[in-house]
Amino acid sequence: MKKLGFDKWVVVLTVTTAALLQTIDSSIVNVTLNQMMGNLGASLGDISWVVTGYAAASAVMITMSGWLTAKLGRRNYFAASIILFTIASIFCGTSTNVWELVFFRVVQGIGGGGLLTTAQSILIQTFPKEDLGIANAIFGMGVIIGPSIGPTLGGYITDNLSWNWVFYINIPFGILATVMTYAYIKEPAEKIAAGSMDWLALILLIMGIGGLQIVLEKGHEEDWLSSGFIVGMSIAAGVGLIGFIWRQLTVSIPILDLRLLKERRFAVGTLFNFILGFGLFASVFIIPVFCQTILGFTASQTGLLLMPGSIMTGLMMPIVGGLLSKNYISPIWYAAIGFLLFFGFCYDLSGISLVAGPDNFFWPLIIRGIGMGMIFIPLTTITLASLKSISIPQGSALTGMIRQLGGTFGTAIMTTYISTRTMFHASRLGDNVSIYNPFSADRIKQYTNLFLSKGDALATATSKAYGLMQGSVMKQALVMTYADTFLVIGGFFLACVPLLLLFIGKKIEKPAHIDMAME
Structure with a gap:
């Protein structure tokens, strides 16, 4: 070499x-x-x-x-x-x-x-x-x-x-x-002809990528297709991507x-x-x-x-x-x-x-x-x-x-x-947090006693105990x-x-x- x-x-x-x-x-x-x-x-x-x-x-x-x-x-x-x-x-x-x-x-x-x-x-x-x-x-x-x-x-x-x-x-x-x-x-010595810019293809590409990215990023937050905004972005993404592919396959210089x-x-x-x-x-x-x-x-x-x-x-x-x-x-x-x-x-x-x-x-x-x-x-x-x-x-x-x-x-x-x-997972684990479950009941009791030892009233200590338990579950x-x-x-x-x-x-x-x- x-x-x-x-x-x-x-x-x-x-x-x-x-x-x-x-x-x-x-x-x-x-x-x-x-x-x-x-x-x-x-x-x-x-x-x-x-x-x-x-x-x-x-x-x-x-x-x-x-x-x-x-x-x-x-x-x-x-x-x-x-x-x-x-x-x-x-x-x-x-x-x-x-x-x-x-x-x-x-x-x-x-x-x-x-x-x-x-x-x-x-x-x-x-x-x-x-x-x-x-x-x-x-x-x-x-x-x-x-x-x-x-x-x-x-x-x-x-x-x-x-x-x-x-x-x-x-x-x-x-x-x-x-x-x-x-x-x-x-x-480079070898030159490539540029041709003219296909602005339609560029617009379709931006629609497709932008729309799909928004759907993926915001879909869960907007509850997916129950949101008119997400439906609109999905349509824009589909039209943009399909249109871009069709355009690139049919023009002479894509x-x-x-x-x-x-x-x-x-x-x-x-x-x-x-x-x-x-x-x-x-x-x-x-x-x-x-x-x-x-x-x-x-x-x-x-x-x-x-x-x-x-x-x-x-x-x-x-x-x-x-x-x-x-x-x-x-x-x-x-x-x-x-x-x-x-x-x-x-x-x-x-x-x-x-x-x-x-x-x-x-x-x-x-x-x-x-x-x-x-x-x-x-x-x-x-x-x-x-x-x-x-x-x-x-x-x-x-x-x-x-x-x-x-x-x-x-x-x-x-x-x-x-x-x-x-x-x-939080829903499944939360189903087990109950006074009827000896493990969770014992943990809530420990948390309640902890807050009681710090001077909280029983109702406040119990509420904080359940909150702490929920945090552990999450x-x-x-x-x-x-x-x-x-x-x-x-x-x-x-x-x-x-x-x-x-x-x-x-x-x-x-x-x-x-x-x-x-x-």
Whole structure:
């Protein structure tokens, strides 16, 4: 293998920095929402748009990245995305009310959406095939590690500074990435015709993604189809998504080439990317929520729990990239092992209890880190291997969008599942809280005596005892709910293992990564 020149290492550093900006920001706010609500006077329903707005805007821009790259030029579009992302970060940090913050988070999502797919295209078209495996492994570290270290960084900032600095930290890295982009990233020799923008398709896409995201986020709160608002959003989502698919399959130059899904491996790989995003983002979301609301961890303690797994993922990326370049075994086997390890992580945490401490999370998260490291590069290899070089930007845009939607929809679905499942377990456990149940009656008596010893009247002490008992029931219901949630996420990954057989076909040639598409 030839040694990578200095300029090419700088390209790797530039695109990885940009990828980290986008992926970290997709999760860093999760542990700062409580402080934002307090400082901005917002409800949980209001503040949820800080996450939803960013994710929806990012997903839409991912779909447009192929067209915008052709229209503006790869380097110009990449730099413009970084600049817009950085400027929006400044205004997010200076926001004085929640809706101002939501607006600039949407703008930030517009800038961040094009970073990942454009960055990957830059690597593919910059590096020779013999060097691309290790370059993509380094880039993959940014994509996978970002959502994991986001809560860690956000927790530290929340406990030591303020929520505003969650956005301000993007500024120096954004400036550095912009300067490096104009200095070292070159335009490809092969140009792609941009054509005209399909504004109808864009409107349909926004309707579909926005409507579906609102339904998933607010459906439970609004009692689903009993709400006219949710019915309207469901109709808008259906019309938008179906109309967008029809439009992309009938126009000559689509903004997102769905015809690529005719290639079997690419279609199957796109589905797996959805599941990958689902598991990656949803698991990173529910662990901080569980640790802070149930176990009483601080934001910093919660964030630090994810660090060992992130480090392990980072270590696995170049190792797996190197093994794939040797072509010892098919990438399918690496992915299968990764999916099994992720299931093991979920299964282990499904037995978590109220007395759990940091040690109980260490090895499950290490297993998760190894599993994610073994999934990402092999999955990308198989998915994009059969595409021609000129189709790589569109293929990257489609898989990136699907992975992002898997994360946003997965988080929304799991949030709704937690709400409904908690009420289910609370109802079942509450049925056993009765004077006719000797165990609960004895516990209520103990609580009543405790409050009586503090000087409360009998009626007051009894009322407080039942309230404390109800709190204990709800807490136990939440623990059972999170155990179920981990099993559901793990079940998705376990189901993927036999589905990997759908990839079997023509032998995947080395150098076992997406550089195969350049042959």
